[in-house]
Amino acid sequence: MPTIMQFRPITLDDKSLFDKYLGNFPQNASELTFTNLFAWRKAKKHEFTEIDSHLLVKTGSFYYQPIGASPSKIIRKIIDKESKAVFERVEKKIAQQLEGLKTKEQRGMFDYVYRISDLTELKGNKFEPKRNLIKQCEKYQPEVCMLNEGNIHEFFQLQKKWCSLKSCEENKPLQHENEAITETLNNFREFKLLGICIRKEDAVAGFAIGEQLNNNVFVEHFEKGDTMFKGIYQYVLKEFVKAIPSHFKYLNREQDLGIPGIRKAKESYYPVKLVEKYRVSSE
Structure with a gap:
């Protein structure tokens, strides 16, 4: 992995690259679609790079779960090099693979x-x-x-x-x-x-x-x-x-963003599952 990761803004020309990764490694979290990442790119300051055959998207303050064969490996690798690095919206099954790192449930971000x-x-x-x-x-x-x-x-x-x-x-x-x-x-x-x-x-x-x-x-x-x-x-x-x-x-x-009214409305349709997400950091 490069010492300094080179990120760049998401453009429409990047759709084919995202489609390739998302096609090979389908996601469960609603954030990780090209539509969502592109549409919110200005507000969220979305940028991306490729690292060890994974697609990595960041906002101004945190990284999303990497898209690829081994997201937990990339998360650990980045945090080892950047002690203050923070990942958010990480699926529970990935967070559970990160023993030794701090994980915190993000209830308002559950899908x-x-x-x-x-x-x-x-x-x-x-x-x-x-x-x-x-x-x-x-x-x-x-x-x-x-x-x-x-x-x-x-x-x-x-x-x-x-x-x-x-x-x-x-x-x-x-x-x-x-x-x-x-x-x-x-x-x-x-x-x-x-x-x-x-x-x-x-x-x-x-x-x-x-x-x-x-x-x-x-x-x-x-x-x-x-x-x-x-x-x-x-x-x-x-x-x-x-x-x-x-x-x-x-x-x-x-998700309900932690807003009581939205949570009540979404629960009123009786979901069969919640996509649980976590914040991951070294401290």
């Missing part, structure tokens, strides 16, 4: 993984509140549409409206999310993304965007809705999972 059939069918008493909200949304006679170049402007219109209501300009995290959504929509075809929208009359009232994470798991990156329409978020999710190709069995809906 929520659901069985797609559960989200499609919404069977049983536990999902009755969701079914009721969906019925209320159906009263508006919504139309389902798929993201394409002909309607992408409608996605932007809803995002602009949502940001206006949430005062994105006064909220850094929402500003950064808005930038990431803009980057994602601008490159949806190159990134091979699946997007659905819910249209009420002449305006989009909700949308969801996602992509393949690995062979069995789809990941939902963004979900927005106009809450003037009761049940819109439940309806968006119902239609989104219906649009996911049938060979995918699970949906990763990313």
Whole structure:
């Protein structure tokens, strides 16, 4: 490994390199898709390099889990050379291989993984509140549409409206999310993304965007809705999972960021698994 690692910013030209690594070494954590890393590259200051046949991405303050055959080996190697190096969002199974290093659970970064059939069918008493909200949304006679170049402007219109209501300009995290959504929509075809929208009359009232994470798991990156329409978020999710190709069995809906309201919402859909993540350092 070089004494000084040479990192560079992520560009669209790097997609084929990321696709090669991610294809050979499929990931479980929602952060590690090219779409996510590229879309958030400005806000998170994402840069990358190749080390010992591994892809290594860093932000301004930490490294992500390396992508390759032996992530734990690379983590240990870097920390041996950089005593203050910190890795975050490291999967539990990798963290458990790092005996002698300090590991700390990052509960707010755990990904929520659901069985797609559960989200499609919404069977049983536990999902009755969701079914009721969906019925209320159906009263508006919504139309389902798929993201394409002909309607992408409608996605932007809803995002602009949502940001206006949430005062994105006064909220850094929402500003950064808005930038990431803009980057994602601008490159949806190159990134091979699946997007659905819910249209009420002449305006989009909700949308969801996602992509393949690995062979069995789809990941939902963004979900927005106009809450003037009761049940819109439940309806968006119902239609989104219906649009996911049938060979995918699970949906990763990313993390709750430690925000109680988001945690409650994600838990209310009864995940079958959490992708547990850890912070790893020498001290």
